[in-house]
Amino acid sequence: MDNFTYCTPTKYIFGSDAELQAGTQLAALGINNVLVCYGGGSVVRSGLLERVETSLAQSGITFVELGGIQPNPTDPKVREGIDLCRRTAIQGILAVGGGSVIDTAKAIAAGVPYDGDFWDFWAGKATVTEALPVGVVLTIPAAGSEGSGNSVITLLDGMHKISLRTDFALRPKFALMNPELTFTLPPEQTAAGIADMMAHIFERYFTTTPDVEVTDRISEGLLMAIIDQAAKVMAAPTDYQARANIMWSGTLAHNGICGTGRREDWVSHFMEHEISAVYGVTHGSGLAVIQPAWMTFMAHHAPQRGAQLARRVFAVDEPDDTLAALQGIACLKAFYRSIGLPVTFAQLGIDHPDIPLLVAKLHENKGPEIGGYYRLTPADTAEIYRLAL
Amino acid sequence: MDNFTYCTPTKYIFGSDAELQAGTQLAALGINNVLVCYGGGSVVRSGLLERVETSLAQSGITFVELGGIQPNPTDPKVREGIDLCRRTAIQGILAVGGGSVIDTAKAIAAGVPYDGDFWDFWAGKATVTEALPVGVVLTIPAAGSEGSGNSVITLLDGMHKISLRTDFALRPKFALMNPELTFTLPPEQTAAGIADMMAHIFERYFTTTPDVEVTDRISEGLLMAIIDQAAKVMAAPTDYQARANIMWSGTLAHNGICGTGRREDWVSHFMEHEISAVYGVTHGSGLAVIQPAWMTFMAHHAPQRGAQLARRVFAVDEPDDTLAALQGIACLKAFYRSIGLPVTFAQLGIDHPDIPLLVAKLHENKGPEIGGYYRLTPADTAEIYRLAL
Numbered sequence: 001m002d003n004f005t006y007c008t009p010t011k012y013i014f015g016s017d018a019e020l021q022a023g024t025q026l027a028a029l030g031i032n033n034v035l036v037c038y039g040g041g042s043v044v045r046s047g048l049l050e051r052v053e054t055s056l057a058q059s060g061i062t063f064v065e066l067g068g069i070q071p072n073p074t075d076p077k078v079r080e081g082i083d084l085c086r087r088t089a090i091q092g093i094l095a096v097g098g099g100s101v102i103d104t105a106k107a108i109a110a111g112v113p114y115d116g117d118f119w120d121f122w123a124g125k126a127t128v129t130e131a132l133p134v135g136v137v138l139t140i141p142a143a144g145s146e147g148s149g150n151s152v153i154t155l156l157d158g159m160h161k162i163s164l165r166t167d168f169a170l171r172p173k174f175a176l177m178n179p180e181l182t183f184t185l186p187p188e189q190t191a192a193g194i195a196d197m198m199a200h201i202f203e204r205y206f207t208t209t210p211d212v213e214v215t216d217r218i219s220e221g222l223l224m225a226i227i228d229q230a231a232k233v234m235a236a237p238t239d240y241q242a243r244a245n246i247m248w249s250g251t252l253a254h255n256g257i258c259g260t261g262r263r264e265d266w267v268s269h270f271m272e273h274e275i276s277a278v279y280g281v282t283h284g285s286g287l288a289v290i291q292p293a294w295m296t297f298m299a300h301h302a303p304q305r306g307a308q309l310a311r312r313v314f315a316v317d318e319p320d321d322t323l324a325a326l327q328g329i330a331c332l333k334a335f336y337r338s339i340g341l342p343v344t345f346a347q348l349g350i351d352h353p354d355i356p357l358l359v360a361k362l363h364e365n366k367g368p369e370i371g372g373y374y375r376l377t378p379a380d381t382a383e384i385y386r387l388a389l
Numbered sequence: 390m391d392n393f394t395y396c397t398p399t400k401y402i403f404g405s406d407a408e409l410q411a412g413t414q415l416a417a418l419g420i421n422n423v424l425v426c427y428g429g430g431s432v433v434r435s436g437l438l439e440r441v442e443t444s445l446a447q448s449g450i451t452f453v454e455l456g457g458i459q460p461n462p463t464d465p466k467v468r469e470g471i472d473l474c475r476r477t478a479i480q481g482i483l484a485v486g487g488g489s490v491i492d493t494a495k496a497i498a499a500g501v502p503y504d505g506d507f508w509d510f511w512a513g514k515a516t517v518t519e520a521l522p523v524g525v526v527l528t529i530p531a532a533g534s535e536g537s538g539n540s541v542i543t544l545l546d547g548m549h550k551i552s553l554r555t556d557f558a559l560r561p562k563f564a565l566m567n568p569e570l571t572f573t574l575p576p577e578q579t580a581a582g583i584a585d586m587m588a589h590i591f592e593r594y595f596t597t598t599p600d601v602e603v604t605d606r607i608s609e610g611l612l613m614a615i616i617d618q619a620a621k622v623m624a625a626p627t628d629y630q631a632r633a634n635i636m637w638s639g640t641l642a643h644n645g646i647c648g649t650g651r652r653e654d655w656v657s658h659f660m661e662h663e664i665s666a667v668y669g670v671t672h673g674s675g676l677a678v679i680q681p682a683w684m685t686f687m688a689h690h691a692p693q694r695g696a697q698l699a700r701r702v703f704a705v706d707e708p709d710d711t712l713a714a715l716q717g718i719a720c721l722k723a724f725y726r727s728i729g730l731p732v733t734f735a736q737l738g739i740d741h742p743d744i745p746l747l748v749a750k751l752h753e754n755k756g757p758e759i760g761g762y763y764r765l766t767p768a769d770t771a772e773i774y775r776l777a778l
Contacts, residue, residue: 001633003404008397014650015392211630213617214637217610225606241600244390248649249603257646260637261403 001261002209005167008255010147011174014248018176019137022052022094023059025174029133031092033062035085037105038096039069043139048181052096052137064088066108072161072276072283073100073107074154078118081108085132092133095172098193099143099152099283102136106151106170109134122153122162128169136175141182141247142193142284144200144254146175154277160365161273163266175251179243187234191339192284194230194246197253198223199287203269206298206305206373209262219258220312222249227313227335234339265373268294270366271381274358279350288341289348292333293388299325302374345388355385390650391598394556397644399536400563403637407565408526411441411483412448414563418522420481422451424474426494427485428458432528437570441485441526453477455497461550461665461672462489462496463543467507470497474521481522484561488532488541488585488672491525495540495559498523511542511551517558525564530571530636531582531673533589533643535564543666549754550662552655564640568632576623580728581673583619583635586642587612588676592658595687595694595762598651608647609701611638616702616724623728654762657683659755660770663747668739677730678737681718682776688714691763734777744774 013021026034034056036049043049044067056063066081084090085108095105109132111118120126136146145151149166164170182190201219226249232242252258271294272286299306299322307321310328318324333343342348359382362370369375376384402410415423423445425438432438433456445452455470473479474497484494498521500507509515525535534540538555553559571579590608615638621631641647660683661675688695692710699705699717707713722732731737748771751759758764765773 001630001637003407005400005402007400011394011396013394018392211634214611214614214634214641217614218607218641219610221606221608221610222603225603228602241390244650245600245603248390252603252607252646257641261633 001212002263004261006256006260007168008147008171008257009168010172010255012147012177012251013174014177014244016178016180018178019048019052019181020055021176022135022137023055023057023061025176026056026061026092026094026135027059029092029173031061031133033089033091035066035081035090035093035108036063036096037066037069037081037093037101037108039067039098039101042184043096046184048137048139049096052094063094064090069097069101069104071100072154072280073104074156075119076156077104078107078111078153082111082118085112090132092135094135094137096137096139098138098140099145102134102143102145102172103151103153105134106131106145107153108132110170119155122155122164128164128166131169134170134172136172138175138177138247139181140185140189140193141250142196144197144250146172146177147251147255150254152273159277159361161277162365163269163273177247177251179240179247182243182247183238185237187237187340188285189282190233190237191341192282192288193250194226194284194339195288195336195341196284197250198226199268199284199291200253201258202291203266204259204262204264205309206265207262208373212262215258215260215262216308220309222252222258223313225249230335230339263372265371267371267376270362270370271358271384274362275350275353277361278354278358281348281350285342285348288336289343289345289388290384292329292336292343293384295325295329295332296387297380297384298374299329305373353385353389355382358385390601391652393650395645395649396557397536397560397646398557399561399644401536401566401640402563403566403633405567405569407567408437408441408570409444410565411524411526412444412446412450414565415445415450415481415483415524416448418481418562420450420522422478422480424455424470424479424482424497425452425485426455426458426470426482426490426497428456428487428490431573432485435573437526437528438485441483452483453479458486458490458493460489461543461669462493463545464508465545466493467496467500467542471500471507474501479521481524483524483526485526485528487527487529488534491523491532491534491561492540492542494523495520495534496542497521499559508544511544511553517553517555520558523559523561525561527564527566527636528570529574529578529582530639531585533586533639535561535566536640536644539643541662548666548750550666551754552658552662566636566640568629568636571632571636572627574626576626576729577674578671579622579626580730581671581677582639583615583673583728584677584725584730585673586639587615588657588673588680589642590647591680592655593648593651593653594698595654596651597762601651604647604649604651605697609698611641611647612702614638619724619728652761654760656760656765659751659759660747660773663751664739664742667743667747667750670737670739674731674737677725678732678734678777679773681722681725681732682773684714684718684721685776686769686773687763688718694762742774742778744771747774
């Protein structure tokens with residue numbers, strides 16, 4: 001186990017009607033004027049935005065809206081938000097949505113008090129030390145951004161999709177989590193969210209740090225719970241209990257508890273970011289395609305962790321590590337297919353991916369060799385992309 | 390899954406030399422004058438206290454010492470600490486030790502700014518809304534107090550041992566966790582700590598709340614990790630990795646993550662508190678005796694949770710719930726015995742426990758019927774005490 005510092009100060013308020021606490025929670029933080037961020041029209045049509053804004057009004061909080069945030073959010077919306085906040089003396093940001101909305105809210109929160117261009121943080125030129133407080137009303141369990149200090153933004157100029165990780169500065173102050181808000185998610189979005197949260201666990205699970213039994217067992221337990229509850233939620237989208245289990249899993253998958261004491265490896269995410277930047281696919285669906293391919297490569301080069309995953313989560317009974325890992329990957333792909341996810345580029349709607357372009361952009365963004373669990377050259381990452389064909 | 394609010398703001402700094410950050414962490418909280426609480430002479434003899442106090446001095450922090458805190462801590466020491474803090478304008482408290490030291494530090498922290506008698510909080514007559522900030526240098530992984538908002542204090546007048554639970558007010562601001570500090574723990578203390586942390590999971594696991602798969606799986610995973618690492622730590626007390634896994638498990642067992650979304654049942658703790666209040670036994674050893682007895686009663690009255698525990702943690706393969714639960718309890722007792730713990734009153738050194746006295750005090754403190762998982766009358770709790778003979 002490696003040394004670590006772990007702190008998750010986000011207050012999670014979980015259950016029916018949680019969103020109605022938006023006003024009181026912001027007021028408790030001393031915020032009187034808030035930017036309300038949201039995405040498409042569903043939060044408007046469902047009446048959620050109105051309920052939240054009524055809650056703000058009841059606490060005497062004024063607000064300005066920033067709607068229209070798109071999936072795979074980009075820098076222009078962030079700049080628009082920063083400008084809006086500065087012009088209207090905004091004190092805090094309330095994100096009503098999923099990962100894209102929350103990540104945009106965080107980027108705005110970091111940018112407002114910063115003297116330079118907000119992209120400096122994502123480009124690694126500056127560190128976030130100060131940010132407006134962010135609160136969340138979660139509508140999509142997937143990205144785990146409601147409990148993390150991370151934010152993924154794409155710079156349109158060059159389509160650079162970059163994940164910024166901060167320890168504390170960008171962790172939301174509170175997350176209001178009502179599973180009922182996810183009843184109306186389309187099946188493909190529910191499934192993509194499930195792949196996303198599982199990926200967040202896998203990226204922490206494939207580690208070279210030995211002796212992390214506690215973190216292993218928590219991660220394996222979460223994966224088993226997700227797989228069990230996913231079947232229920234796909235079969236009955238308004239099953240409150242299954243939705244609740246999936247929603248809470250999404251937070252725990254990414255708030256750091258699955259990473260304590262070990263090195264992580266986010267190459268599958270990096271590889272998917274290039275796919276979604278170029279082809280505009282849903283992040284979770286892209287992960288369902290690329291992560292089993294990455295694991296397949298590892299089964300042949302560093303099979304130990306995949307073998308343990310297979311044996312503990314998928315009950316694979318096979319003494320050989322490579323064979324066990326491969327059987328586990330087969331189980332994982334079968335699970336993904338069972339909830340309607342793609343597991344190949346073709347199923348993702350990309351018949352002829354431009355692998356040289358993906359590889360070039362990947363290594364341009366991340367360096368000539370990437371990966372903590374196993375170092376990958378451009379030849380290796382090209383092979384992984386091909387394994388997803 | 391029930392609605393819940395969950396927030397664990399404690400900053401965990403984990404690894405070698407973590408204790409050397411005492412000064413910088415307190416300084417970061419703006420604390421210039423601190424009360425250093427500790428127990429017996431081991432922290433002095435080992436040089437730990439000196440290292441910690443050097444760290445304070447290097448950060449320009451002055452301090453006053455309060456040593457001699459005993460296991461099963463009592464109110465006179467708390468009153469002494471409150472008085473000392475008030476006389477010396479203490480701004481924060483640093484607990485260097487295990488659960489007894491930390492719980493005393495929390496009680497002092499609550500008492501200093503309070504106008505009345507600190508016991509009001511434990512007696513349920515007042516709620517802690519304000520407290521001095523508490524930091525921890527952990528030396529015994531067991532009570533989980535380093536990450537919880539709880540504090541167990543015994544009122545000498547009547548030997549009332551009461552656990553106070555707060556949401557946030559008494560959660561430590563930081564916990565410095567160096568597994569090396571636990572290398573020299575005597576085997577019986579290591580084992581008692583393991584029983585204590587397992588008990589903290591069990592008390593949350595035996596619930597009437599359905600559909601808590603995520604929390605179940607995390608709890609089961611932690612238990613499996615503890616059982617696996619316990620054997621290693623007992624065999625090789627200076628095995629850093631096993632010590633690290635056990636230490637981190639102790640925190641996660643009690644910082645609330647195993648309780649999210651469900652009702653808990655702390656009757657085994659309540660029953661043990663009476664044993665240790667009357668007979669002065671080590672809390673964890675008392676739990677190793679009483680908790681399997683409580684589970685045995687439940688196997689005959691409400692076997693479902695014990696059966697799931699047996700099947701998932703102890704790999705019991707038995708379709709009947711009562712039989713499965715009983716087999717699981719046999720595995721648990723075998724595990725406790727394997728690490729040198731008592732599983733009967735006699736093994737605990739109490740040949741003829743005064744069960745009527747224990748039952749009378751239990752129900753006097755906790756009410757005529759107790760228990761959330763299954764309601765227990767005095768006749769029931771007497772039977773459970775007898776099951777531990």
